[in-house]
Structure formats: structure tokens, C-alpha cells
Amino acid sequence: MNLLRSAEQLLYEVVSWLVFYPLTLWRCLRHPSAMIGYAERELTKAPEAQFLDALSPPIFLFLTLLLVHMVQTGVFHDSVVLSGVLGDTRNLLVFRAVSFSLFPMLLGLQHVRLAGQRLSRETLRPMFYAQCYVTVPAVLALDLALMLGKSPAGWTDFAAWIIFLIGLVWYAQALMRGFMLHRGVSRGRALQQTALALVLGSASFVIAMLLSLLTGPLPLNL
Structure with a gap:
């Protein structure tokens, strides 16, 4: 019976993602600043009462990377054969999740410092969760631009740059307002903090990709 109940809960949770994923994405696109406050407030509630009307931010980010990977391999037939640890698809997804999580992690550190709080797991967690929400649309824009950029059609290069620039401007504006x-x-200080976050996040992302060279070829489809 316990096994059946666990299967029931898992099935309902997975199916509910079909409803709450697009709703969460729409709310992040429309009101990114409100979603930052929403994530910080939700973590003050009891665990069973958190994120009842949206996806948890880390799950939201991981599902986005999973969907992008499925589109790359299933629709665009765009995949890279890697060796070493990243040769396993599960390990590659975990690597991508950790790499893209560097942005909300660094932003979380900035928010903890600006809030005047002592850095700890308890103070960093709500800041990290909140920044996951605003990072997902930027990740989607970047991955979509990369996929279009590899298409043989002539118009896709221009479209890829437009999507990338729109995603970058949206992300920078969302960070500033946050x-x-x-x-x-x-x-002025918000602009400085946003520029610092983008520079440090991009540098950390590049370093993470370079470290992947230790296990095999560099994954170009990040």
C-alpha cells in the first residue's frame, strides 16, 4: 500500500507539471520581480505548504533544461557524443543544471550581502530560489538561439541573434528591478550589481565548461 501511495503521488506530481510549468513560465515572463518576492515568501511557510500554485524554482529550472535537451535531440536531432563522465545523458543533464545554477547562486550571494544578512544556508536558500525563477526565461532564450544558429537555413542566424539579445535585455532588466x-x-547601483552578476556568471559558466574538458570533448550544446 505504501508503494501504491508513493506511485500515486509521483504520477500526480509529474502530470501536474503539464499544468503548472506553463503557468509558472508565464508568471516569470510577465512579473519577474513579483516571482522573486513570491519565492522568498513561500520559503517562510511549512514545507508542505510551499509553492502550491507554482513549480518549485529548482525543479522549474531542471525541467526547462530537460525539455530543451529533448527538443535538441528529438526535433533538431542535434546531439554531441561525449566521452568520459559526460558521455552519460543523466550526467550531462546534471552538469548543465549545475552550470546554469551558477547564475542564481551568484545572484543569491549578492542579494544576501545587500540585505545585510549573515551568509548561511538559511539566508542563501530563498535568494537562490528566487533567482532561479528569473533565470529560466534567459536560459530558454539562450538555448533557442543556439539551436536556431545551427540550422542550415539562412534566416536563422539573424533570428538567433535577435532572440539572444531580447533574452539578455529582459534578463538584465529583471535583475535590475529585483x-x-x-x-x-x-x-545606478542596481545597474552595477546587474553587470557584475552577468560578468561573474558568464565567467563561472565558461570555467565550468572548460572543466568538462577533463572528461572529454567540450559540450557545445549547453
């Missing part, structure tokens, strides 16, 4: 509304900093 710093201003939730940490109470000025527009």
Missing part, C-alpha cells in the same frame, strides 16, 4: 524593489538600492 535589486531595486527587493533590496532598495538606487538605479
